[in-house]
Structure formats: structure tokens, C-alpha cells
Amino acid sequence: MTTENRPHRVVVIGGGFAGLHVAKGLRRAAADVTLIDRRNFHLFQPLLYQVATGGLSPANIAAPLRAVLGRQRNCQVLLGDVVGFDLGRRVVQLADGEMQYDSLVVAAGAGHSYFSHPEWEPLAPGLKTIEDATEIRRRILTAFEAAERTEDLQELRSWLNFVIVGAGPTGVELAGALAEIARHSLKKDFRRINPSDAHILLVEAGERVLPSYPLDLSEKAQASLEKLGVTVRTHTHVDEITKAGVHLKTKTDGEFLPARTVLWAAGVQASPLAKALAAAAGTKTDRAGRIVVQRDLSVPGHPEVFVLGDMASYQGDDGKPLPGVAPVAISQGKFVAKLIDRRLRGRRLPEYRYRHWGDLATIGRSAAVAEFGRLHFSGFLAWIMWLFIHLMNIVSFRNRLLVLVQWSWSYFSYDRSARLITGQSGDDLELSASSEPSPVADLPQILPEREP
Amino acid sequence: MTTENRPHRVVVIGGGFAGLHVAKGLRRAAADVTLIDRRNFHLFQPLLYQVATGGLSPANIAAPLRAVLGRQRNCQVLLGDVVGFDLGRRVVQLADGEMQYDSLVVAAGAGHSYFSHPEWEPLAPGLKTIEDATEIRRRILTAFEAAERTEDLQELRSWLNFVIVGAGPTGVELAGALAEIARHSLKKDFRRINPSDAHILLVEAGERVLPSYPLDLSEKAQASLEKLGVTVRTHTHVDEITKAGVHLKTKTDGEFLPARTVLWAAGVQASPLAKALAAAAGTKTDRAGRIVVQRDLSVPGHPEVFVLGDMASYQGDDGKPLPGVAPVAISQGKFVAKLIDRRLRGRRLPEYRYRHWGDLATIGRSAAVAEFGRLHFSGFLAWIMWLFIHLMNIVSFRNRLLVLVQWSWSYFSYDRSARLITGQSGDDLELSASSEPSPVADLPQILPEREP
Numbered sequence: 029m030t031t032e033n034r035p036h037r038v039v040v041i042g043g044g045f046a047g048l049h050v051a052k053g054l055r056r057a058a059a060d061v062t063l064i065d066r067r068n069f070h071l072f073q074p075l076l077y078q079v080a081t082g083g084l085s086p087a088n089i090a091a092p093l094r095a096v097l098g099r100q101r102n103c104q105v106l107l108g109d110v111v112g113f114d115l116g117r118r119v120v121q122l123a124d125g126e127m128q129y130d131s132l133v134v135a136a137g138a139g140h141s142y143f144s145h146p147e148w149e150p151l152a153p154g155l156k157t158i159e160d161a162t163e164i165r166r167r168i169l170t171a172f173e174a175a176e177r178t179e180d181l182q183e184l185r186s187w188l189n190f191v192i193v194g195a196g197p198t199g200v201e202l203a204g205a206l207a208e209i210a211r212h213s214l215k216k217d218f219r220r221i222n223p224s225d226a227h228i229l230l231v232e233a234g235e236r237v238l239p240s241y242p243l244d245l246s247e248k249a250q251a252s253l254e255k256l257g258v259t260v261r262t263h264t265h266v267d268e269i270t271k272a273g274v275h276l277k278t279k280t281d282g283e284f285l286p287a288r289t290v291l292w293a294a295g296v297q298a299s300p301l302a303k304a305l306a307a308a309a310g311t312k313t314d315r316a317g318r319i320v321v322q323r324d325l326s327v328p329g330h331p332e333v334f335v336l337g338d339m340a341s342y343q344g345d346d347g348k349p350l351p352g353v354a355p356v357a358i359s360q361g362k363f364v365a366k367l368i369d370r371r372l373r374g375r376r377l378p379e380y381r382y383r384h385w386g387d388l389a390t391i392g393r394s395a396a397v398a399e400f401g402r403l404h405f406s407g408f409l410a411w412i413m414w415l416f417i418h419l420m421n422i423v424s425f426r427n428r429l430l431v432l433v434q435w436s437w438s439y440f441s442y443d444r445s446a447r448l449i450t451g452q453s454g455d456d457l458e459l460s461a462s463s464e465p466s467p468v469a470d471l472p473q474i475l476p477e478r479e480p
Numbered sequence: 481m482t483t484e485n486r487p488h489r490v491v492v493i494g495g496g497f498a499g500l501h502v503a504k505g506l507r508r509a510a511a512d513v514t515l516i517d518r519r520n521f522h523l524f525q526p527l528l529y530q531v532a533t534g535g536l537s538p539a540n541i542a543a544p545l546r547a548v549l550g551r552q553r554n555c556q557v558l559l560g561d562v563v564g565f566d567l568g569r570r571v572v573q574l575a576d577g578e579m580q581y582d583s584l585v586v587a588a589g590a591g592h593s594y595f596s597h598p599e600w601e602p603l604a605p606g607l608k609t610i611e612d613a614t615e616i617r618r619r620i621l622t623a624f625e626a627a628e629r630t631e632d633l634q635e636l637r638s639w640l641n642f643v644i645v646g647a648g649p650t651g652v653e654l655a656g657a658l659a660e661i662a663r664h665s666l667k668k669d670f671r672r673i674n675p676s677d678a679h680i681l682l683v684e685a686g687e688r689v690l691p692s693y694p695l696d697l698s699e700k701a702q703a704s705l706e707k708l709g710v711t712v713r714t715h716t717h718v719d720e721i722t723k724a725g726v727h728l729k730t731k732t733d734g735e736f737l738p739a740r741t742v743l744w745a746a747g748v749q750a751s752p753l754a755k756a757l758a759a760a761a762g763t764k765t766d767r768a769g770r771i772v773v774q775r776d777l778s779v780p781g782h783p784e785v786f787v788l789g790d791m792a793s794y795q796g797d798d799g800k801p802l803p804g805v806a807p808v809a810i811s812q813g814k815f816v817a818k819l820i821d822r823r824l825r826g827r828r829l830p831e832y833r834y835r836h837w838g839d840l841a842t843i844g845r846s847a848a849v850a851e852f853g854r855l856h857f858s859g860f861l862a863w864i865m866w867l868f869i870h871l872m873n874i875v876s877f878r879n880r881l882l883v884l885v886q887w888s889w890s891y892f893s894y895d896r897s898a899r900l901i902t903g904q905s906g907d908d909l910e911l912s913a914s915s916e917p918s919p920v921a922d923l924p925q926i927l928p929e930r931e932p
Contacts, residue, residue, distance in 0.1 A: 085537035087898035094669035217546035446539035
């Protein structure tokens, strides 16, 4: 127990996997924990692509932070916007005040990186937030609607071309789900277009899809994608993105592909809070804007300040930095909670070691790849593992049940019924390039013959 | 069968209850049906208040129109924005083209009416669309968050005061659900405020709540609301709405009530398309902007043009206009489909007669009122009827299942886990009136004592 009268104050910034596990891990510690987040919910990001493709609702993969932590008496949740740090005074600066800490844990995650092309962001949205997911869903569904409306063959083609930039897990999962929508879910929905004419292009600058996976699984993943009708282009850079499409570049060649829907799954960049914290601590960030942390995840020179998850650059046993995935964030969150607790009790401090369990990515229906050390799986068995592991890790029991119901339903019916176009109501079709009013009076003539 | 070569073209505007039932009712007719809507889904409006109060997700009460009508070969769905009519040329004008019809059915519904105060709309949102519902959900949840943050007692009070204007079914159901959130769902969520200190005021200009219901049920509904802690103020007008609260006025008195959350459930106004259609047809609208239709729901002088649902003013058997509720819209949709079908087959035309089955409204958990002619129910039995009837009327089987799972869960756990603050991310707390940064550093001091 701490010998001071006032309990030890732990401030945790970010309610993602890392931050949530710090707060939960401190439930028996002699500490007052405050979890600060800009949003009122924890988001299960690994399933965000299913919201973006109409398979799940936002609330199915989000758990209100207050509901998750409500029963933990030594923890409070604060909805707030952190803007900076004063490590000397041990103070976190908020948009509308400040907050004192004894231990600070910063786990604010990462956003998209468009490298040196911030102007691409509105043209090619990435997938990090609920709003990103509903915006991508809106764009995908609107593209099919606009294709159904247009009279112009070139425009039709550019509405049915979908480009996904980046073939990491997010890009692969988005491409697989998009192919399924086009081939199955929307099959009977349209009268003039055939949704399976959609052309889904997955562009990767590196030499293979899922570059962080073993070679054999990359090959299997690519084969599964191609079976679903996705075109995979490796060794290909995106040179330019415009409203009309993408310029692609290989070592020897260049090409313009007309496409009205471009999705970004290529680069991530640590939250800007990393830069602010590094400046306050006088330490450095890596190329992805992550703070290079000590072996115990603390910031150099500040043993009371920790950086976790996607914001931290930590060299794993293989010499490479740990990847920005949920298992890393969870293990780091648990470790830091333990370290703070032991420090308060005056006991020997633990050492951090990340044990890589495995990696899983799904490619549409009944197909996935999984790596558990030397064991590699693909196909249906890997897909069942993927389902099970994701389902069990969703935070609330209610959401686990709802996701199970919807997955079962979709599996047997091929339906994805959360395909709502919401948000910018009314203006959706103004995405259309044609400024001339097109005659739609003749539409009914191309209806198929009525059944007698 | 029609004797022309070209099939009879029916254009239906609006995919609500009325329009959807016209399209479905024509599935065996010798007609090509085009359903035009601005949105890509049919919305089950009677449960919209549950989305606004975090009980259900938007997709649970929305069915994609293409999925609902996808298998009906003589029907196509068009996402489009109708802007006007040329009844002489039998043409519907769209934002980007026009469409020819032989029979026209206009069922574009209604929006809010702020009487002569359009400036109140941003201050007191109403509940008609998915976006309205998520915006109201955001405001309700943000109010509790802001209350938790503030140091100022007056401000605290104004964040915990909720005013609902209008005690029809929507107002009553919103007030009941809001009271439940405050008393049950958020019970353990906060550390400084007690959510059940929230004060929910239901304001009604008329003499009783649920004015269209029998007197005994109005009384029972008011008693149920009061049991939940809702304050009901009848004979009270809203004189003014500002950012700070509402000015209330009775015959003898006036009063200002500070309240940061004001919700509008008072007046509806037919879609502006009613005015455009009335002008094109040279006919008249009533005070609520609805078109006064003939006995067969057609527009005077235009037997090929029908107006249905919330847009139509039709005198019922009791001399009063039929109310703007789902059963009326459904019966009118079915009738017009039958009439068009019979006309095409050259058979005797049916006569429209609305048979009032009953009315149901729910007031929070385990309480409702129901009227079926001379049979009146209240309490648990009425609530079970309400659950059953609403569940059975949700359009897709999948949504029926998802709603059932969530209702069961909420019933036993008191949880409403779709309570996400989405939309205007980050700026939520700027709703706060305080411009001075408030010190939040002392927050942990008011935490309850740790358990040993």
C-alpha cells in the first residue's frame, strides 16, 4: 500500500485496447484511475471493416466506456480532449482545463498517414473510426446506385471500379468483403447493372499481400482474393488520386484507372499527441510518429510516463518493432497495470516481453489465413478460428450475441442488411459527374419481362 | 390485362409504409412499378424513439428498399430527389431528369412543423429520420457528460433538465424512455452526478397527454409517466426556445425553465411535395399542408394521381381526418394497389374505408396503454401487446430477431448499449457554456472511497 494519505493518481489517455486494459488491470490497485477519451465508447477496431461493408451496425462493435468501467469503483471516465503535457508539473492539459497525475499512461492510438499527400484524405477515406466506416459504407452503396442511374458507359465503369490502396489485413479484409457484396448481397437488387460486374482492385506497393505474414499464407490469401474476383496488383505505387480515379505506377510503367471509389488502407501515423509528448519529454519519435519507449514501455527520463499500443515504438525479440495490432496493445496494457500496481506495493517490478501468439486475417466467406508460430492454416478451418477468436474478444456479452446472430444470418442468407446510406442525406447522388439532366423516363423499358 | 403493348407505368414516390404497400400490392398487376425515394431504406418509424434513446441500432429498424423489393420482378427502385410534377404531360420532375407515368402515387410523408418558428429547429430537434435519432441520442448522452464535468450548479441543473414539447405518442414514448435511461441504464455510470436527478418535463398545449386516445387511457398514461419521475405539464404552451432553455406559458402565468436539451414532438407538416402537387393540380391543402383527397384517395380532377399517408387529408367515418399513423398508411397503400390493379383488369373498383383497429403507446418498461374499440388495456398486458405487434410488423426477419434479442437483453439487464455519441466527434463538449477553463484536477478527490 502507498504510504501517502492521498491515493496514487493514474491518468490513462485513450479507451482503446491498451488503455482499457490498463484501467481494468488496476482494479485492485491502491490508485485512483481516470480514463480520458474523446469518445464515449471503446471500439473493437478489428471488425470495423464489417461496419464499412454493411454486415454489422456500429453499436455491435462499440461498448460504452462507462458501461465497461461503471462497476470499477476506483476508476472514473472523463470525456475530454487532451491537447498537451507538462511533465515537470505532472499535468495533462485538456481543451478546457488540466489534470494532475502521479502516473501517466498515453495510449491514444493512430490515424491514417497519407505520406506527403494530405489532399488525398477526402478522396480516399481510411478506416479508423465509426464515422470512417459509415462514410465508406455510404460511398460503396452510393457507387452502385449511381452506376444504376447513369447512361454513360464510361461513367458506369468508373462507378463500378473500386480501388483499395494497401494490402495489409485491413485492405485484404475490405477487398474480400466488397467482392462478396458485389457478387452475393446485391445480386438481385438492381435492374440495369449487374453488381458482380464491379471490378475490385487491391494495390500494394510491396511484393505481396499481407506482407507481415509468412510467404505461404500471403500466397494463399492472394489466391482466395482472386477466386472472389479481386484483382491484386503488387509492386505498384499510387502516384496520384483525383476525383476521377488513381494514377498507378510500377517500376516500368504508369497507368490511369478511372474509379469513383478509392479506399485507403496503406499507412498509419501515431496520434499527434505522440509528437506533443515527445517534445515535452525531450525524446524522439520514429518515422511513423511513434515514441521510442524504454524496455518497460516508459518514456526515457520519465519512469512515471508510459506510452502504449499504436503510439509506441518497441523493438520485439526479432529486432523488428512490434506491429500495431490488438494483441500487442492488450499485452502492453496488462503489463503497465501490473507494473504500476507492483511499484505502489513496493514489490519487484515485472519485465515486459511480448509473446506473439499468431495472426489471423479473413478473406470473405469461409476463407481466412492463420499463423500460429510454425502452424499455418488456411481456408475454412482458419475462418472458423477467426470467427471464434473475434467473437470471444468483443467486449460486451450482448454485442457478442448480436454479432453471432448477424453472422449466422449472413452466412445462410448471403444478406448484409445494415447497408444503409446515412449521413449526407439527399446530396448523395450529386456525386454524379454528369451536370446535364439525364432522361430517366425510359428506365422501365429495360425491365426484364414480367412473369405471366 | 391491359390492351396496350407497353405495360402500364406506375410511379410511387416514397418508400414508407404507404408507398411500400402500393409497390408490394402491385406484384401481380400488369404494371411496371418504379419506387422513388431519397433514401435507400424503408424506416420503421414507430421504433425510432428507441434509436434516439440508445436501445436499438439504426439498421435494426431500417430495411434496404432494394432488399425488400429485389425479388419483385415488375418493380424497380430508384434513388432520386423529386422536385416537381407536370400532371398535363404526366411527368415527375427529378433533380436530374424526369420520369413518365400512367398512374402516380405520392406518399412522401411529413416532416416537423415548428409553426411560425423555424428558428427553433436547431435548438429542439424532432424525430423523423435516422439522422434525427442519432442527433437526439448524441444530445441526451452529451448532456449527462457535460453535467458530470461542470463545476457550476446552475449549469449542472440546466444540463439535467430535459424538456419534451408535445405529448402525443412520440413525446410520451420519448419521455418514458428518457426517464428509464436516467433511472436505470446510466445508474452506475457517473461519479459526481446521479443521473436519476435528471428532471424530465413533458409539455403539452392541450388538456391531456395522448389527446387522440380515450380519456381513461390518457389518465393512465400520465400516471405511468409520473411514476417514472416525468413531470407532465398540460395546458402549457412553449413561447420561446433559446440555447439556455424554454419559456413556458399557461393561461395565467409565464415561466423560464433553464434546459440545454429540448426535444420537439409537437407538430408535423406534410412534405413540401404536397404543396408542389397541389399547385400542379390546382387543388388545395389543409392547415398541416396535406392534400385534401377524394374518397378513392385520388387528387380532385386527376383520377390517375393518388396521395397517401401523412401527406393526405382524408375524413374518416367519425368526421375527423385520419391520423398520421402507420396503420392508416398501410391500409391506404393496399387500397390504391388494389384499385390500380382492378382498373387495369377492367373490373369493378373497390371503395376505401379505414377500419380503425386500435391504438397503442408504450411508457417505458412494462407499461403501455392500448385501445381496441371499446376494449381498453393498460400496464403489463398492454405492454406485451405493444411488443408483439411492433415486433411482428418490422419488415425483415433478421431485424425482428435482432430487436427481440436486444429487447430481451434490455429487459433483464436494464442496459441500453447502443448509447454511442457519434457524429460531431470532438466538438461535443464545446456545447458547454463555460468559456473559462475549469480545473478538473480535483476530480479524483470526490471519488467514493476505495473498497479495502
